[in-house]
Amino acid sequence: MGRILAAAVVGLLLGPLLRAQVFTHTVPAGEPWRHGCPHCQARLHSAFLPPTGRCPRCRARIGPPPALVEVVAAAALAVVAWRVREPLPLLAVAWVALFGVVLAHVDATVRRLPDRLTFPAAGGALVLFGLSAVVDGEYGHLASAVACALALAAFYLVLVLISPNGMGLGDAKAALAVGLVAGWFGWGIAVAAAVAGFLLAGLYAAALLLLRRAGRKDHIAHGPFLLLGGLVAIALLAV
Numbered sequence: 526m527g528r529i530l531a532a533a534v535v536g537l538l539l540g541p542l543l544r545a546q547v548f549t550h551t552v553p554a555g556e557p558w559r560h561g562c563p564h565c566q567a568r569l570h571s572a573f574l575p576p577t578g579r580c581p582r583c584r585a586r587i588g589p590p591p592a593l594v595e596v597v598a599a600a601a602l603a604v605v606a607w608r609v610r611e612p613l614p615l616l617a618v619a620w621v622a623l624f625g626v627v628l629a630h631v632d633a634t635v636r637r638l639p640d641r642l643t644f645p646a647a648g649g650a651l652v653l654f655g656l657s658a659v660v661d662g663e664y665g666h667l668a669s670a671v672a673c674a675l676a677l678a679a680f681y682l683v684l685v686l687i688s689p690n691g692m693g694l695g696d697a698k699a700a701l702a703v704g705l706v707a708g709w710f711g712w713g714i715a716v717a718a719a720v721a722g723f724l725l726a727g728l729y730a731a732a733l734l735l736l737r738r739a740g741r742k743d744h745i746a747h748g749p750f751l752l753l754g755g756l757v758a759i760a761l762l763a764v
């Protein structure tokens with residue numbers, strides 16, 4: 526219980542950093558990264574934005590809603606600490622979870638998953654998992670992780686080729702990180718992550734249709750569900 530609580534506190538404390546990263550990267554493709562307040566043009570610190578969701582200078586509403594990023598980060602890290610015991614794999618999964626929080630917010634708002642976030646997410650996890658394999662002299666989990674990362678990314682790549690309007694290359698790149706963390710725990714967990722992602726996306730689309738908030742033609746960003754699917758798969762791990 527103590528470690529889960531500690532992980533949640535770390536998530537809350539990292540929230541303002543993640544919030545600043547969400548703000549910086551929430552721009553349409555082709556536009557420069559955002560470093561200033563759109564209302565008062567004050568240059569904002571890229572490592573900190575207050576959880577109030579307001580510009581520290583002019584108090585205008587900017588970025589994600591108050592406390593949302595902080596609460597999501599705390600919940601994600603709590604799930605990871607609940608299920609993953611080994612220190613280095615725990616760090617690897619937490620690393621992807623934190624990038625995932627930023628990516629999900631950015632994709633939900635501007636429907637893109639920037640390379641600047643997806644590649645470090647997968648790269649950092651690969652280094653940490655690699656370190657864990659070297660320390661333990663046990664390479665089975667690492668091989669499974671890499672194979673699942675490539676398989677899940679290839680699967681999404683096929684979907685992008687079939688239906689370029691439904692998915693983007695960013696989804697395939699984010700799938701690298703999700704496949705890596707789920708695949709470390711085995712093929713079954715990676716498959717569970719992928720299935721959970723599509724189930725959650727389907728449920729959300731159905732709910733929007735029922736509530737008449739969206740039509741059949743409306744495009745819903747898939748990234749948040751892909752990432753959430755990975756977290757669900759981690760939650761399903763046996764302790």
Ligand SMILES: [Zn+2]
Pocket residue numbers: 562563564565566567580581582583584585
């Ligand atoms: Zn401002």
